[in-house]
Amino acid sequence: MDIETEKISIAEYTEEAYLNYAMYVINDRALPFIGDGLKPVQRRIIHAMNALRLSPEAKFSKSARTIGEVIGKFHPHGDSACYEAMVLMAQTFSYRYPLVDGQGNWGSPDDPKSYAAMRYTESKLTFYSRILLEELHQGTVEWIPNFDGTIEEPVHLPARVPNVLLNGGMGIAVGMTTDIPPHNLNEIINACIYILDHPKAELNQVLELVLGPDFPSGADIVSSKEEIKEVYETGRGAIKARAVYEPDRGEIVITALPYQVSGAKILEQIANQMRAKKLPMVVDVRDESDHEYPTRIVVVLKSSRVDSEGVMSHLFATTDLEKNHRVNLNTIGLNGRPRVMGLVELLKEWLRFRADTVTLRLKYRLEKILERLHILEGLLLAYLNLDLVIEIIRNEESPKSKLITDLKLSVEQAEAILNLRLRQLGKLEEEKITQEQKNLEEEKKGIEKTLKAKARLKNLIKKELEEDKQIHGGPRLSDLVEREESRAFQEKEILLSEPVTVVLSEQGWVRSAKGHDVTPLDLSYRAGDGFLQSEKCKTEQDAVFFDSVGRGYTAAIHGLPSARGQGEPLTGRFNPPVGAVFMGLTAGENDSKFLLSSDSGYGFLARLSDLKSKNKNGKAIMKVIANSLVNQPQPVRNHDTDLIGAFSSQGRLLIFDLRELPLLGKGKGIKIMNIPRSNLDTRDEVMSFVKVFSPESSVLVFSGKRKLNLSPKDLIHFKSDRARRGLKLPRGFQKVDDVIVKASGETS
Numbered sequence: 001m002d003i004e005t006e007k008i009s010i011a012e013y014t015e016e017a018y019l020n021y022a023m024y025v026i027n028d029r030a031l032p033f034i035g036d037g038l039k040p041v042q043r044r045i046i047h048a049m050n051a052l053r054l055s056p057e058a059k060f061s062k063s064a065r066t067i068g069e070v071i072g073k074f075h076p077h078g079d080s081a082c083y084e085a086m087v088l089m090a091q092t093f094s095y096r097y098p099l100v101d102g103q104g105n106w107g108s109p110d111d112p113k114s115y116a117a118m119r120y121t122e123s124k125l126t127f128y129s130r131i132l133l134e135e136l137h138q139g140t141v142e143w144i145p146n147f148d149g150t151i152e153e154p155v156h157l158p159a160r161v162p163n164v165l166l167n168g169g170m171g172i173a174v175g176m177t178t179d180i181p182p183h184n185l186n187e188i189i190n191a192c193i194y195i196l197d198h199p200k201a202e203l204n205q206v207l208e209l210v211l212g213p214d215f216p217s218g219a220d221i222v223s224s225k226e227e228i229k230e231v232y233e234t235g236r237g238a239i240k241a242r243a244v245y246e247p248d249r250g251e252i253v254i255t256a257l258p259y260q261v262s263g264a265k266i267l268e269q270i271a272n273q274m275r276a277k278k279l280p281m282v283v284d285v286r287d288e289s290d291h292e293y294p295t296r297i298v299v300v301l302k303s304s305r306v307d308s309e310g311v312m313s314h315l316f317a318t319t320d321l322e323k324n325h326r327v328n329l330n331t332i333g334l335n336g337r338p339r340v341m342g343l344v345e346l347l348k349e350w351l352r353f354r355a356d357t358v359t360l361r362l363k364y365r366l367e368k369i370l371e372r373l374h375i376l377e378g379l380l381l382a383y384l385n386l387d388l389v390i391e392i393i394r395n396e397e398s399p400k401s402k403l404i405t406d407l408k409l410s411v412e413q414a415e416a417i418l419n420l421r422l423r424q425l426g427k428l429e430e431e432k433i434t435q436e437q438k439n440l441e442e443e444k445k446g447i448e449k450t451l452k453a454k455a456r457l458k459n460l461i462k463k464e465l466e467e468d469k470q471i472h473g474g475p476r477l478s479d480l481v482e483r484e485e486s487r488a489f490q491e492k493e494i495l496l497s498e499p500v501t502v503v504l505s506e507q508g509w510v511r512s513a514k515g516h517d518v519t520p521l522d523l524s525y526r527a528g529d530g531f532l533q534s535e536k537c538k539t540e541q542d543a544v545f546f547d548s549v550g551r552g553y554t555a556a557i558h559g560l561p562s563a564r565g566q567g568e569p570l571t572g573r574f575n576p577p578v579g580a581v582f583m584g585l586t587a588g589e590n591d592s593k594f595l596l597s598s599d600s601g602y603g604f605l606a607r608l609s610d611l612k613s614k615n616k617n618g619k620a621i622m623k624v625i626a627n628s629l630v631n632q633p634q635p636v637r638n639h640d641t642d643l644i645g646a647f648s649s650q651g652r653l654l655i656f657d658l659r660e661l662p663l664l665g666k667g668k669g670i671k672i673m674n675i676p677r678s679n680l681d682t683r684d685e686v687m688s689f690v691k692v693f694s695p696e697s698s699v700l701v702f703s704g705k706r707k708l709n710l711s712p713k714d715l716i717h718f719k720s721d722r723a724r725r726g727l728k729l730p731r732g733f734q735k736v737d738d739v740i741v742k743a744s745g746e747t748s
Contacts, residue, residue: 021174022174022175026173026174026332026338027336027338030171030173030177030178031171031173031178031331031332031338032171032178033164033331034164034334034349035156035158035357036132037159037164037167037331038132038157038163039085039169039171040075041070041075041081042085042099043154043156043157044070044075045066045075045082045086045100046089046099046125046132046133046157047074047154048070048073048074049066049100049123049124049125050125050133052066052069054124055124055125056130059124060101060124062118062121063083063086063118063119063121063123064118064119066123067079067118073150073151073153074146076147079118083118084113086118087102087106087107087115088112090102091106092216093108093109093112093217093294094260096166096167096214096477097126097163097166097167097185097472098128099125099126099128099129099132100123100125100126100129101125101126102121102122103122103123104122105120106121109217109261109263109294109295110264110265111262131161131163131468132158132163134158135160135361138360138361138365139360139361139364139365140357140361140364141357142154142155143155158361159354160354160464160465161188161189161465161472162192162346162347162350164180164331164346165180165188166182166184166185168181168182168183173338176338177328177330178328178331179325179326179328179330180328180329180330182213182214182215183213183214184214184474184475184476185468185474186469186473186474187210187476188210188347189466189469190210190469191209191210192347192351193462193465194206195347196458196461196462201344203232203342203344204229206343206347207225207228207232211476211480212478212480213478214476215241215325215477216259216477217257217258217260217261218244218256219241219242219243219244219256219257219258219259219478220243220244220256221478221480222240222242222322222481222482222483223240228480231327232342232343232344233342234342235328235329235330235341235342235343235345235346236327236328236340237327240323240324241258241322241325242316242321242322242323242486243257243258243261243266243321244256245312250303250304250306251298251299251300251301252298252299253298253299254295254296254297254298255295255296256295257297257320258322258323258325259323261321263289265320266297266320266321267285267297269318269319269320270282270315279311280302281311282299282301282302282311283301284300286300313487314487316486317486322486328340329341329342329346331346333349334349334352351461355457358460358464359457362447362450362451363451365443365447366447366448369443369447371412372436373440373441374410374413375412375413376436376437376440378407378409378410378413378414378417379413379417379433380430380434381409381413382407383430383433385407388406388407389403389417392406393418399418400414400415400418403418497539498514498539499515499536500512500514500516500536500537500538500557501514501515501516501518501534501535501537501563502535502537502543502560502585503518503520503523503533503563503567504534504545504582504584504585505525505529505531505532506529506532507526507528507569508570508571508582509525509566509570510567510570510585511560511562511565511567511568512560512562514563516536518563526566532584532632533584533632535586535587535588537557537587537588538557539557539558541587542555542587543555543560544586544587544611544612544633545574545584546584546585546586546621546622546633547577547581547583547630548580548581548624548629550620550621551577551617551618551619551620552611552621553570553619554611554612554613554614573616574616574618575616575617576618583630584631584633585633586633586635587608588608588635590608590609591609592607592635592636593606593635593639593663594606594608594611594633594635595658596622596630596633597634597687597690598625598628598629599628599629599630599631599688600624600680600686601671601672602625602668602669602670603661603672604661604662604664604667604670605636605639605658605661605662605663605664606663606665606666607663610666620666622669623666623667623668625668625680628686629686631687631688631689631690634690634691634692638694639659640659641694641695642692643655643656643657643658643692643693643695643715643719644656644657644661644672645690645693645699645739645741646672646673646687646689646690647689647690647691647736647739648675648685648686648687648688648725649686649687650679650685650735651703651728651729651733651734651735652673652725652726652728652729653718653729654724654727655715655719655720656719656720656721658692670722670723671722671723672687672690673687673724673726674724674725675687675725688736689736689738689739693741694743695712696743697741697742697743698712698715698741698742699739700739700740700741700742701729701733701738702737702738702740703736706732708730708733
């Protein structure tokens with residue numbers, strides 16, 4: 001027996017199968033319908049609870065009972081996934097307007113998935129859920145068979161408000177996602193009413209009513225109005241939310257967290273930074289949240305003098321205390337297709353849905369009124385011929401047919417007459433029927449007018465929206481505030497300001513010793529190496545090292561090796577030119593001034609901030625002529641009164657006022673001491689030492705084993721104009737090996 005087979009390529013079969021799967025996920029699982037704002041599983045849970053009569057006034061029922069009803073009749077999927085969807089609708093920190101009222105453990109903001117099993121929790125519908133269900137059985141929705149065809153379920157629910165925006169939602173489909181933030185009911189309804197009154201309304205006008213999302217957690221929204229406008233214009237973007245805090249006597253109390261941010265995670269993030277010593281100004285962090293204060297995280301500062309705003313700005317930048325919430329207003333439209341819409345377009349689409357729903361409701365009601373009027377007309381006819389009706393009922397074997405024939409009634413009218421009770425045959429009942437007929441006629445005329453006039457239909461929708469706003473509305477939870485951009489602490493800002501001494505050796509090895517009472521000469525040095533220069537500074541400052549060709553290299557002092565060892569070579573950190581050696585260093589505040597000079601006799605003043613560079617190759621600062629070297633930089637204490645003492649290698653000394661030198665960023669400088677060019681070329685004479693000192697200071701000059709102490713009075717003898725050769729020092733000091741400046745009253 002031959003079996004007929006159909007052949008199809010794998011590519012064609014796979015493409016069709018995957019497309020069917022993708023459309024199923026998009027339409028029946030991941031994306032909400034614009035009308036009621038629900039995904040299928042959520043809609044089925046609400047419908048099943050309504051069918052079980054778990055109204056807000058009813059008693060709580062076991063959640064397992066509801067989930068069994070859902071998966072048994074409407075949603076044949078896993079019970080745990082179905083229950084999780086139900087839990088989400090009950091969590092007040094997840095939904096702005098919860099649809100399920102839960103009793104028991106339904107999770108917490110710290111751990112939303114810590115809810116109890118469905119056999120322990122109980123649930124019923126919330127009062128808010130009525131706006132989704134109130135018009136369900138009034139001819140407003142299409143009903144389709146369930147998965148096994150035994151009962152029917154609604155295609156969607158007849159929402160009276162734009163629930164798609166009020167509670168928002170998120171979902172991941174195939175090739176698309178949705179991220180709709182929750183909004184405030186009052187603002188959204190006001191926007192709907194405005195659009196009904198102004199069909200050509202633009203986004204700017206609507207944004208005067210809808211300020212932005214309204215998160216149930218109550219955090220501040222710090223996105224600018226321009227950013228929010230762009231999000232609502234395109235339907236895509238991000239909204240930035242920030243925790244709410246208040247300083248409290250040396251502590252920072254955080255009272256609200258961004259949407260879907262766990263307090264436990266915040267505590268962990270702050271604690272990690274404290275362990276890594278990135279928050280030295282914070283000594284403790286604790287969680288004091290309870291039923292009275294659902295969110296209360298306390299950050300304890302080192303002292304009340306710590307800048308709490310600076311600390312919070314750092315925490316906003318480095319933790320989830322500030323979070324970007326993605327926005328993607330992607331919903332299934334009225335045509336059954338997914339689409340990303342801007343705010344105005346989305347609201348107009350929902351208003352079309354609402355207008356269609358109200359129209360169907362009115363038509364359904366009109367149909368019921370006409371049916372009832374038809375029945376009342378037959379009842380009145382029976383009252384007018386009451387004796388005949390009684391006689392027919394008593395004597396005829398088929399009274400229904402006789403009534404239809406004699407009184408010219410319809411089947412429905414005859415059935416209604418036969419169903420009358422004896423007590424309803426009185427005069428009073430006839431008056432009631434007449435009054436009911438009159439009332440129904442008036443209602444019928446009103447409905448017919450509404451169906452014919454768009455203006456009346458709009459007014460009815462507006463009236464119902466206003467009623468729902470009065471019942472379910474409330475103030476915003478998330479304030480919109482303008483804040484400065486958050487900024488993490490720079491590495492130097494989180495360092496404790498401690499005194500250190502930076503020591504540079506003759507061979508360019510550097511290290512940092514704690515304190516300012518360090519004696520650099522007492523430190524150990526490598527064989528063949530020795531002390532060159534030291535500077536007293538602080539851990540949060542930078543040091544600038546100079547090489548022999550006039551280039552400066554910047555290093556953070558806190559990153560220098562400890563003086564417990566012999567340090568490390570600067571050539572490992574920087575890339576000086578071949579043949580260059582390190583000659584000195586500067587360190588201090590950015591506005592500190594230093595005298596920079598070369599042994600050719602030139603120099604200038606410079607600020608430390610102008611000397612810094614992040615380049616490993618350094619920064620060209622001092623222009624040095626051929627056969628010359630850079631001298632050790634000298635700190636300037638008082639620019640107006642300090643003196644410069646320039647010593648030549650042949651024992652000459654020239655002193656003049658410091659203010660005669662210019663303040664430059666870089667360059668060769670001007671002449672400090674006149675060294676003959678012929679002496680420079682052969683290096684027979686150079687400006688070997690330059691010192692900056694106050695008029696009250698004395699100077700010690702060393703030449704071999706000899707030592708010369710020059711008092712302030714002695715130094716006056718060497719004072720002259722800048723750029724002179726200077727005067728000879730006394731006999732025995734034709735060669736200067738070292739110069740030390742002593743402050744007033746300091747002993748040698």
